[in-house]
Amino acid sequence: MILIKNGKILTMAGNTYDPGCLLIQDGKIAGIESEIDIGQNDMPEVIDAAGCWVMPGLIDAHCHIGITEEKKGFEGDDCNEMKDPMTPHIRGLDAINPMDSAFHNAISAGITSMMIGPGSANVVGGQFAFIKADGRSVDDMAVLQPAAMKAGFGENPKSNYSELGVVPTTRMTMAAMLREELFNAKIYRTNKEKAEKNGEGFDADFRMECWLPVLRKEIPIKAHVHRADDILTAIRIAREFDLNMTLDHCTEGHLIAKEIRASGFPAIIGPTLASRNKIEIQNMDFKTPGILHKNGVKVAICTDHPVSRIQYLPLCAGLAAKEGLGIEEGLRAITINPAEICNVADRVGSLEVGKDADIAIFNGNPMDIFTVALFTIINGEVIYRAEEHSAGNDKRKNRQS
Numbered sequence: 001m002i003l004i005k006n007g008k009i010l011t012m013a014g015n016t017y018d019p020g021c022l023l024i025q026d027g028k029i030a031g032i033e034s035e036i037d038i039g040q041n042d043m044p045e046v047i048d049a050a051g052c053w054v055m056p057g058l059i060d061a062h063c064h065i066g067i068t069e070e071k072k073g074f075e076g077d078d079c080n081e082m083k084d085p086m087t088p089h090i091r092g093l094d095a096i097n098p099m100d101s102a103f104h105n106a107i108s109a110g111i112t113s114m115m116i117g118p119g120s121a122n123v124v125g126g127q128f129a130f131i132k133a134d135g136r137s138v139d140d141m142a143v144l145q146p147a148a149m150k151a152g153f154g155e156n157p158k159s160n161y162s163e164l165g166v167v168p169t170t171r172m173t174m175a176a177m178l179r180e181e182l183f184n185a186k187i188y189r190t191n192k193e194k195a196e197k198n199g200e201g202f203d204a205d206f207r208m209e210c211w212l213p214v215l216r217k218e219i220p221i222k223a224h225v226h227r228a229d230d231i232l233t234a235i236r237i238a239r240e241f242d243l244n245m246t247l248d249h250c251t252e253g254h255l256i257a258k259e260i261r262a263s264g265f266p267a268i269i270g271p272t273l274a275s276r277n278k279i280e281i282q283n284m285d286f287k288t289p290g291i292l293h294k295n296g297v298k299v300a301i302c303t304d305h306p307v308s309r310i311q312y313l314p315l316c317a318g319l320a321a322k323e324g325l326g327i328e329e330g331l332r333a334i335t336i337n338p339a340e341i342c343n344v345a346d347r348v349g350s351l352e353v354g355k356d357a358d359i360a361i362f363n364g365n366p367m368d369i370f371t372v373a374l375f376t377i378i379n380g381e382v383i384y385r386a387e388e389h390s391a392g393n394d395k396r397k398n399r400q401s
C-alpha cells in the first residue's frame with residue numbers, strides 16, 4: 001500500500017486535486033480525494049508530493065523500443081522483415097528485448113507504457129503490442145496483444161522494394177496490394193463463418209487468421225502515413241473495407257485537417273523532434289498537432305523511438321503545446337488520448353479508482369525542459385526514484401544486474 005499526499009493530482013479524467021491524496025493498493029488506484037484517512041492498522045508507504053505534479057504515467061503511442069536497440073547495429077535491429085511486402089503474421093512482441101537500455105530511459109522520464117511494433121518497410125508490417133515499460137518478460141508486460149496491424153504507405157515501402165527490383169515500386173501498387181490482401185481476408189472470413197454455421201470442415205490459413213481482429217474492428221490498422229495524399233489513400237481504403245484506423249506520423253495532416261476530421265480517425269503525431277531527412281516529411285512541424293486538435297481530431301504525440309529518443313516524449317508534447325496545442329491538450333496527448341487511441345483506457349491513461357496504478361510524480365510540468373521525474377510507479381510498485389537513480393541504485397537496474 002502506498003499513499004501519495006500533498007501533491008497536485010492531475011487525473012486527466014476531468015478532476016484536479018490541489019493538494020490531494022492518492023491511495024494505491026494491490027497494484028490498483030484505491031482512492032483519490034483531497035484527504036484520505038488511513039486506518040490505524042494500515043501502515044502504507046507515504047510519498048510526500050508537496051509542490052509536485054502527480055499524473056498518470058506517460059504513454060508513447062508509436063515506437064520501436066526494444067525492437068530497434070541503440071548502439072547494437074544489425075544484431076539489435078529487428079524492426080523490418082524486408083524481403084516480403086505482406087507480413088500480417090509477424091508479431092512485434094516476439095522481437096521486443098525488455099533489457100534494452102531505452103526502457104530505463106523511458107521510466108526515468110515518467111513513461112510507463114508504450115505501443116511497440118514493426119517498422120514501415122512493408123505494405124503490411126505485422127502486429128503491434130501495447131506493453132508496460134517494466135519487466136523481464138514481454139508476456140508479463142503486455143497489456144494488449146495484438147493491439148494494431150501495421151500498414152506502410154509512401155516512401156519507405158517504395159524505396160525498399162525499388163532497391164530490391166520487385167513490386168511494389170509505386171504508390172498505386174502498394175494500395176492495390178493492400179486492397180487485394182483485405183479482399184482475400186474478407187472472402188476467407190465469409191467462408192470460415194459459412195463453414196462453422198453449416199458444421200463443415202474448414203482449412204485454416206495462419207496469415208488470414210491474423211486479419212480477423214482487423215475485419216471485426218477489434219483492432220485498427222496502424223497506418224504509417226506522412227504525405228497528405230498517402231493519408232487520404234489510407235482513409236479511402238479504410239472506408240472501402242469498413243475498418244478502424246489510426247493515422248500514425250500524419251506529418252502533413254495540418255494540410256488536410258478537415259478531411260481527417262471527417263474520417264473520424266485519430267492522429268498520432270511524431271517524430272517531429274527529428275531532421276527532415278526524407279522528401280515526404282519536408283512539411284514536418286510542431287504546429288500540426290494544434291491545427292488538427294482545433295479541427296476536432298483526437299491527437300497523441302509519439303517519438304517513433306529511436307528516431308526521436310523516447311525520454312523526450314514530454315518535451316515533444318511541450319513543443320507542440322508551445323506551437324498551438326496548448327498545455328492541457330499537450331498533457332492529454334501523452335496520457336489519456338494515446339490510451340484511448342490504443343484501446344487501453346480501461347487500464348491506463350488517467351488516474352481513476354480501479355485503474356492500474358501507473359503514476360509519475362514530477363517536480364513541475366513534465367513538458368518543461370527543466371522538469372524531472374521524481375518517482376515512476378508501475379502496477380503499484382515504485383520502479384524509479386530520482387534520488388536512487390542519482391546514486392546508481394534504481395530498482396530496474398538492480399533487477400537487470
